[in-house]
Amino acid sequence: MSRQSGVISPSTTATALAELIGRLTIEGKRKLAKVIDWNEFQRLRKSERLIGDPKVYVGTTRDGLSLELPMGCVRPFIQALPASLSVGSVEIFAQDSNGSREYSLAASKLEAWLGSHANVLQEGSIMIELGPHTLTSGGGGCLSLALENASSSTLREIARKALRLCGFDHKFKRGKFSALVWKDQLEVSE
Amino acid sequence: MKKIVKSTISFYRLLIEHSQREYEPSPEHILKRMLKPLCRNFSEIMEKGTKNNAWEVIETFARECKKAALE
Numbered sequence: 001m002s003r004q005s006g007v008i009s010p011s012t013t014a015t016a017l018a019e020l021i022g023r024l025t026i027e028g029k030r031k032l033a034k035v036i037d038w039n040e041f042q043r044l045r046k047s048e049r050l051i052g053d054p055k056v057y058v059g060t061t062r063d064g065l066s067l068e069l070p071m072g073c074v075r076p077f078i079q080a081l082p083a084s085l086s087v088g089s090v091e092i093f094a095q096d097s098n099g100s101r102e103y104s105l106a107a108s109k110l111e112a113w114l115g116s117h118a119n120v121l122q123e124g125s126i127m128i129e130l131g132p133h134t135l136t137s138g139g140g141g142c143l144s145l146a147l148e149n150a151s152s153s154t155l156r157e158i159a160r161k162a163l164r165l166c167g168f169d170h171k172f173k174r175g176k177f178s179a180l181v182w183k184d185q186l187e188v189s190e
Numbered sequence: 191m192k193k194i195v196k197s198t199i200s201f202y203r204l205l206i207e208h209s210q211r212e213y214e215p216s217p218e219h220i221l222k223r224m225l226k227p228l229c230r231n232f233s234e235i236m237e238k239g240t241k242n243n244a245w246e247v248i249e250t251f252a253r254e255c256k257k258a259a260l261e
Contacts (some may be wrong), residue, residue: 051213095231136204142224
């Protein structure tokens with residue numbers, strides 16, 4: 001399993017099995033094919049979860065959205081939030097190794113603020129209050145958006161916008177969903 | 191609610207949410223994006239916060255555990 005951040009580690013069972021089979025002789029493979037329990041194998045494949053960090057993740061939570069976005073998509077995503085949520089001002093609580101600071105600014109100034117605090121978005125942590133809604137990030141594109149009484153259509157629109165900013169698209173239809181991108185392949189569950 | 195308290199609760203919720211995803215995030219991701227911010231917040235609460243701030247954090251953590259059926 002690779003330990004590099006952002007690299008997909010394939011499912012452990014399948015990888016281990018593939019490695020073992022690869023080492024067998026043709027005769028060994030024949031014998032294995034006769035004794036393997038294919039039903040059990042299928043059950044194992046269904047129960048295992050992928051390990052690692054996807055390129056993109058957008059999923060609903062109890063009160064909003066959780067997202068993993070490539071760094072290039074983070075600023076445009078945050079910049080678009082005040083308009084999506086119809087708020088005119090934001091309050092920011094930013095932390096890095098130098099401590100925490102608070103800012104209060106008009107939504108129109110958010111773009112400039114994000115531009116001059118790229119290091120906080122990358123390696124620090126940040127909480128942005130957009131009216132009653134709250135965006136939290138631990139850096140590196142890991143974001144959580146808690147929405148207060150927002151409609152499910154607003155939630156779906158924000159989720160779609162996040163995907164589109166990252167070069168993917170899906171029109172969500174339900175209240176609960178998740179979208180994952182592994183190796184440039186978008187997988188959606190609704 | 192004080193911002194440091196709200197931020198701490200948000201990262202705790204984010205940690206719980208990551209544990210319930212359909213894939214397993216890498217240990218590095220959990221460490222850098224949730225545990226480090228949480229640790230920074232704990233230090234700041236210890237340094238500059240009040241006992242009420244600390245109590246509010248613990249109280250809300252307990253509520254979040256119940257909501258996520260982790261008890």
